[in-house]
Amino acid sequence: MKIGIVCYPTFGGSGVIATELGLGLADRGHDVHFITYKRPVRLTAFHPNVYFHEVTAMEYPLFEYTPYETALASKIVDVVRFEKIDILHVHYAIPHAAVAFMTKEILKTHGIQLPVITTLHGTDITLVGTDASFAPVVAFSINASDGVTAVSEQLKKETLDTFKIIKDIRVIYNFIDFSRFRKTNKDHFRKAIAPEGEKILVHISNFRKVKRVQDVIHVFELIRKEVNAKLLLIGDGPERKQMEDLCRSMHLCDEIRFLGKQEAVEELLAIADLFILPSENESFGLAALEAMACEVPVISSNAGGLPEVNIDGVTGYMCNVGDIEMMAQKSIELLQDEVSLNIFRKNAFLQAKRFDILEILPQYESYYLEIIEKVIKNG
Secondary structure (H helix, E strand, O other): OEEEEEOOOOOOHHHHHHHHHHHHHHHOOOEEEEEEOOOOOOOOOOOOOEEEEEOOOOOOOOOOOOOHHHHHHHHHHHHHHHHOOOEEEEEOHHHHHHHHHHHHHHHHOOOOOOOEEEEEOOHHHHOOOOOOOOHHHHHHHHHHOOEEEEOOHHHHHHHHHHOOOOOOEEEOOOOEOOOOOOOOOOHHHHHHHOOOOOEEEEEEOOOOHHHOHHHHHHHHHHHHOOOOEEEEEEOOOOOHHHHHHHHHHOOOOOOEEEEEOOOOHHHHHOOOOEEEEOOOOOOOOHHHHHHHHOOOOEEEEOOOOHHHOOOEOOOEEEEOOOOHHHHHHHHHHHHOOHHHHHHHHHHHHHHHHOOEHHHHHHHHHHHHHHHHHHHHHHO
16 A cells, blocks of 8 residues: 555654554555654654655745644645555644545545544544644544554543544554564663662653653652662653752652653663653553553553553552552552562553554554545445
């Protein structure tokens, strides 16, 4: 197949999954065309089956905001017509699903029926999509898509509860590439971070309020009273400055490292003992899955799709949102019992294997063919 993929090219989960999906499909012999405003961050190496089409929007004094959506639609039309794209897969409903609808209508004037699949990733439904300025367009665009997928059962439920959706929503879980995310020997790296044999805790996020990074820091403060430990905070975003100020006020700067955005997070997860994710909401919990693939147990909230990934008492523990004391208690129990910690490590890996990209890719391929056949049949 010739597959067009539209996504945000940033460190966010939707862009990461879209890119990894495209690369995985290319490895299976498909031609994959990424269409976005800059090269996706995970699209780093040359691949003979992968193409990148950059969207550029004209700047003009009349426009207070650059009309990216119009430029994106025009670029998609161009790529579809001249690259003979079989199906377009757009990730994140806003604005990509609406742009896809406009693109379909334009292509009809050229005698082209373009099948479109929209994948819902989370905040496009639970946060941005519920805003009154977006909601009608989001609902219409989902219903106008030929196929719709969600990354968890919980996100599917939230979508159906929030909008009047007449389309069937297929749940196809996020996935992990075990050729990249796996436990490796990084003892030299570990000694540099924890020279006294300290336990290493890790949190990865975009540092937005919904991630509750302050809870990570408060949990770590309680853990430090019982366990000699270090905390690595990976990522960046609007809450980072406040979190740095919080660490300073708590006199934890020597024990906490802010590492910013990192390309090779798997190398940091390879030395971790626990992963902490106390989010207020997670549509799936991709960061937790990446940790589990590297044999790192997860201490998380029980919000959103996280219970579909992290099994309480097996791969880690889940606590109520904001329950800092319980998160700290469960962390301490694991960190002080090496036998239990190793059992949880193995369980985390086995659970992560359920989401192996090699298991998920055929589901997407099958769904693509199903939607293409349906569009052809309906004319």
